[in-house]
Structures are given as structure tokens and as C-alpha cells.
Amino acid sequence: MPYLRPVPADQSAPPPGTDTGQATGERPVPEQDPRVQWAATLAVIVAGALTIRPMGLSGQGLAVAVLFVVNAASLLARRLPEHRVPPRLALVWLTLGVVAAAALIGVSNSGTSYLFAFFLAGHIGYRLETRPALVLAGVCSLLCGAVLYLRLGPEQDPLAWTLGLATGIPVLIGIVNRTQRRAVRAAIEAAESAERAARAEARTAVLTERGRIARDVHDVLAHSLAGINMQLELADALIAAGDMNKVREAHEKAHDLVKESLKQAQWTVHALREDTLPLPESLAAMLASSGHRDALTVTGTERDLPAKAVQNLLRIAQEALTNAARHAPGGAVDVELTFAAASTTLRIRNRPATGEVGAGAGSGMGLIGMRERVALLGGTLTAGPVAEGPHRGDWQVEVVIPQ
Numbered sequence: 001m002p003y004l005r006p007v008p009a010d011q012s013a014p015p016p017g018t019d020t021g022q023a024t025g026e027r028p029v030p031e032q033d034p035r036v037q038w039a040a041t042l043a044v045i046v047a048g049a050l051t052i053r054p055m056g057l058s059g060q061g062l063a064v065a066v067l068f069v070v071n072a073a074s075l076l077a078r079r080l081p082e083h084r085v086p087p088r089l090a091l092v093w094l095t096l097g098v099v100a101a102a103a104l105i106g107v108s109n110s111g112t113s114y115l116f117a118f119f120l121a122g123h124i125g126y127r128l129e130t131r132p133a134l135v136l137a138g139v140c141s142l143l144c145g146a147v148l149y150l151r152l153g154p155e156q157d158p159l160a161w162t163l164g165l166a167t168g169i170p171v172l173i174g175i176v177n178r179t180q181r182r183a184v185r186a187a188i189e190a191a192e193s194a195e196r197a198a199r200a201e202a203r204t205a206v207l208t209e210r211g212r213i214a215r216d217v218h219d220v221l222a223h224s225l226a227g228i229n230m231q232l233e234l235a236d237a238l239i240a241a242g243d244m245n246k247v248r249e250a251h252e253k254a255h256d257l258v259k260e261s262l263k264q265a266q267w268t269v270h271a272l273r274e275d276t277l278p279l280p281e282s283l284a285a286m287l288a289s290s291g292h293r294d295a296l297t298v299t300g301t302e303r304d305l306p307a308k309a310v311q312n313l314l315r316i317a318q319e320a321l322t323n324a325a326r327h328a329p330g331g332a333v334d335v336e337l338t339f340a341a342a343s344t345t346l347r348i349r350n351r352p353a354t355g356e357v358g359a360g361a362g363s364g365m366g367l368i369g370m371r372e373r374v375a376l377l378g379g380t381l382t383a384g385p386v387a388e389g390p391h392r393g394d395w396q397v398e399v400v401i402p403q
Contacts, residue, residue, distance in 0.1 A: 037079065044115045045072045052104070052111030060107060067104040071116040074100060078123045087128070094124050094136060102143035105164065106151055117144050117167035125174020137171035224261030228254050260325065278302075279310050280337060283317060290321050292333045300339030309401060312373040313346055316381075319366045320348040320397040328395065330354030343379075346399045349391055370397070377401045 052068060054061040074097030085093070101117035121140050125133045144164035152160055231254035238247040280298050287295045305313075317335065324333055331351040338345040367383055374381040379401030386394045 041075050044119055047112045052108050052113050063107050067100055070100040071104055075116060075119055090127050098140040102147050105144055106147040118170050121168050122170035122174045125171035126178045130175055133171055133175060137168035141165045141168035224257060227257045279305055279313060282314055283335060287335060295333050296335045298337045302339055309377055312377055316370045316373055316399055317348055319370055323366055324350035328353040342403050344401050347396060349394045349396045351394050374399055
């Protein structure tokens, strides 16, 4: 019956070529229950001890007894782990076992001595490669058949010495068992290799995702915290100068930057979520949170985009809306999302400011970050004022990515 050899969890896999059924590994290899093998081996030895004659301490009986012990030892050696017995030593041991089995058949007058040859031939097919196994099994058949023929004589019924020629047949059973065991071991090793590759791929994906998250968080912190720090330093300088009106003004700007930073952080978390909505819904939610409801226009046949494309387009839209709020406060914002046959286009336009524009100039890092994200998607980005058409004078950011 199939048996799964228990394997300690902390032991490593055996080296290539090692019998996983004998050596411990990461996964157990199904094989015959060792208790059944032990029972069969002991049954042959006990049957031989009870039936093989003569057996004594002198003369022919002593020779039979010595050969019986040698055959029993050869049969018991089947349970030696394969990785502990080199192939050459196994060949020598099995060859000596075959000779001892044939000799026992020749010197004994009765009993079940031929069983040793049968069982040993089966193990030859299991332990050795196919070619040497067949050769050694053929030698076993010829030796046992010749011994019986010479001992019984040509006048004896041929069926008796033909039994000796049949002793090598069990080698075929051993070869089948070995082939099956190796096929199972190869399947297990392939599964383990695939599992290791999947783990390595998952780890690479995790590291890539960590890098992306770090870049997104850095974009938020670098823009917002730098502006807040600048306003707070200005307030400290104004406090020392005693200009409280300008202190309050700097404080209000810092407060506005904090609110804007919180809003950007919310957008970033939304873009990083695994269950991010499709791009149109995500853009609509982002525009609504920034006070630009119904500013999104979608044209073309909508389709699902890869998560990487959605996340980068959302971050580009977030940066464009942040720039619009900073440099054109109060100006209306329009966002167009166009699905074409071979590309997807995102346009964010803002009209000129209707409110007071802050004196601080941008660092230019936002536009650089947008270009980097578009490059990751293999697309193109253009940013600048619209020179003609109905939107002349508006500021527009346009991103085109291939399908």
C-alpha cells in the first residue's frame, strides 16, 4: 500500500540524483510501506530456515548454513538507504548476493532457497540502472538454471531447472517500481522548483511595490512638508521682527498647506489601494474631493487598464490638480479621458486664476515626476498653455499612453 515517509520540516532537500524516497527532503515521496518490505524479507528468511536442508555445523550442513546467512544478509541489505550505498558498492553487493543465491540452490537438497534469488533479482531492478540490472538479472537466471541443471541432470523433468532460469524475471518489477519512483520524485522536484520561482517572483513584486509606494509617499511629503516648513520659518522670522500681520498671513498659508497635504495624502492612499476603482470612477472621486464635481468627460469605449497604468495616471492627475490649485486658484478645471483603439489619453486643463495667487514659485519637481511616470508607461506627456482654439490661454497637461 502507498506510504508517505515522514520528513522533518527543518531538513533541506537532497542533492540532485539522491533518492528522495530514501533521503529526507522537503516533500515525502510515495513508496511501498517499509513494514510490508520488512515482513516479506523476514518471511523469506524464516521460511528458508525452516525448510532448507541440510543445515548444521559440519560438512555440507555447514556450507548450507554459511550460504544461508550470506543470503539472509544480502536480502536484509535491501533496506540500506540508497544515498548511503555508492552505485559501485551496490553492484558488488548484489553480484555477490546472486552468486551466493545460486550456490545455496546448488548445495541444498530441499527447501525454498530459490526465493532468495527471486527477491534479490527484484531488488536489482529497483536499485541499479536498467542496463546493469538486466545484465545482472540475466547472470542470476543463467547461474541458477545451470546449477539446477547440473545438480539434477538432463534426465530430470525440465520444469525443475527451468525454475532457475525464471529467477531473473522479477527484475522487471523492480525496474517498473524504480521508474515510477523517479517519475514521482521528478514531479515533486518540479513542483518545488515552481514554488520557489513563484516565491521569488512574489518577493520581486513586493519589492517593486514598496519602491512605488515610497515614491508616491515621497511625492506628497516632498511637496507639502517643504512648503509648510518654509511658511513656519518665515513666521519665526516675522515674529522676531514684530510684524504680527505678516505672521498671521504666514500662519494661514501654512494652515492651507496642511489641508492641501491631507487631501493629497487621501488621494495617494486611494491610488495605492489594491481595490482601486476603474480609472473613470477614481478620477471622478478625486475631482469631487477637490471641489470639481462633474468636471470629467469620458469618450470612446471604456476598457480596463492595467493596475500600474491606473495608479500612475491617478498620480499624474493628482499632481496636475495640485498645481492648478496652487497656481490658478479659483479657475475652473476640466478633465478629459479618451479611450482610442490604440491609446488612452488623459487631459487636465485649468482656466486662469480668479483668486489671489501665492507668491511662492514651484520647484518644477512635480512636472519631472509626471514625466518619469509617463516614461514608465511608455507614453508621452506635454504640458503648457493652450495656444489656439476654444481653450486658448488655459494650462493643459496631456498624457497619451499606448494600449
